Amino acid sequence: MKVPGGGRFCTTLFRACYRDTGLRMNSPGFSMTQVRVRFAPSPTGLLHIGGVRTALFNWLFARQQKGVFILRIEDTDQSRSTDESIQAIIDGMKWVGLDWDEGPFRQTERMELYRSHAMKLLEKGHAYWCVCKAAELEARRKEAETKGLSPRYDGRCRNLGIANPSGDAALRFKAPQEGRTVVDDLIKGKIAFDNNVLDDLIILRSNDYPTYNFSVVVDDALMNITHVVRGDDHLTNTPRQIPIFEALGFPVPRFGHLPMILGSDKARLSKRHGATSIMAYRDMGYLPDAMVNYLVRLGWSHGDQELFTRQELIEKFSWKNVQTSAAVFNPDKLLWLNAEYIKTSPPDRVAQALVPFLEGAGLQDEVRAMSADWLAQLVVLVKERAKTLVEMVDWVRPYFGQSVTLDEEAAKKFLSPAMAPILGKLLARFEAFPAFSKQEWEDSFKKFVEEEGMKMGQLAQPVRVALTGRTASPGLFEVMEVLGRDRTLFRLRKGIERASHA
């Protein structure tokens, strides 16, 4: 239930103490508690973009508050956690440039902590042994569901007082059954839950491993997490976790629940909506900065601004401007942003990111033969035409190597026998220049077109095909500049050859 009069914008006074944590840090008179946040993914697959966005908000807040950002791997699910997934998380975080200050911690390395705290709860009477079998529980849940009842645990072992269970038993937390738990959410405001909807959740499995709802609490408490910021899907876990903090005698952190990312059909984003792994976007030729910009803007805004540097993001971020509703992931806008970043990022950086793609396309020798400066020049040549690095590979291909592969249709259309003598004359003019000069060659070209009584396009297209092999390319004279005098003349001669033998 939404608390009346509470919520996100309740009163100015109230807001001051919970919305603007930034003020707290900066205003004198408040105790300087350092912000400590964490990203706690489970290693059960690839790092997906929703996870990256959660990490991003945490990271932004930590950096802005000069706080600490912790990476914690929640791998207490033995059957689903893998080392490859842990590596995927680390690789993904590094690729988008989200550096952490502590960790990565693995929960499986902290087992004793969970077990000892669980025993503490048992001793204090906050927990009890449950000897119900998993299969029985499952059956009862199904039955309750078909009867239209709540599929909660019925609490049958709660008052049995089992002290030394034989065989496998699980430890359950004695959840409060009365009153209400109020969550004061950073993003959604005050939310109240009636405790009577709570059931006694298992905190220690019969295999001695802790469950999620218990290990998060122990870790968040022990790691002194001040703000637990996670996906919306955890909102209803919060009233289950708060009583555990309390039973353990730990202070309760602030919570913030980020709205979900949806697919085009408004269902929670999943594989069937297309690529969801962050690394898939790297492979599709997206720049990490574009990815970050897109993901942050999906659910957060700063007036009408669309493009942000990382520094701006850190400075301008605030919980107040985080959206409360879910957002549909829009690949078109991401693509536009990527194109924007390709156009405006330093060309040498784009070139650097492009190299692996060129190598992947079989151009490793060609790339090695060229200088970094030339590569950057190449990026400048095609940057407003390629929306991804993958597309850029295709645009850039004609500029490697001495000769060029002619597109058959283009050659047939533009390198006709009738063109041969005209191209020959143009070649002679260019050959007269001892060195390439964009301005001079362009003037000469235009003068030639005029003298011949041609239209610009009539000559430009055949030359374009001769130089690039295709009918679409950047400006002719920029192309020549990147090719250089020798290759320009060489390819022109080859083009004439082809035209005369057509």
Added chain:
RNA sequence: GUCCCCAUCGUCUAGCCUGGCCUAGGACAUUGCCCUUUCAAGGCAGUAACACGGGUUCAAAUCCCGUUGGGGACACCA
């Protein structure tokens, strides 16, 4: 079924807290035009939204209630 969250153009959003400046602004996509040696990029213009119903008020996108719709959670998953 129960509980929780959410609701402005097709999409991301501004505006909502502190009602009037909103004949609702920006961005992506889309349409048309301009520029032009091709392809882009760029420039200009256009189409397009306050879910619905009740209140409160001189005045509601903004506050309250309800309805509808969407999403999430209810595991010895996280």
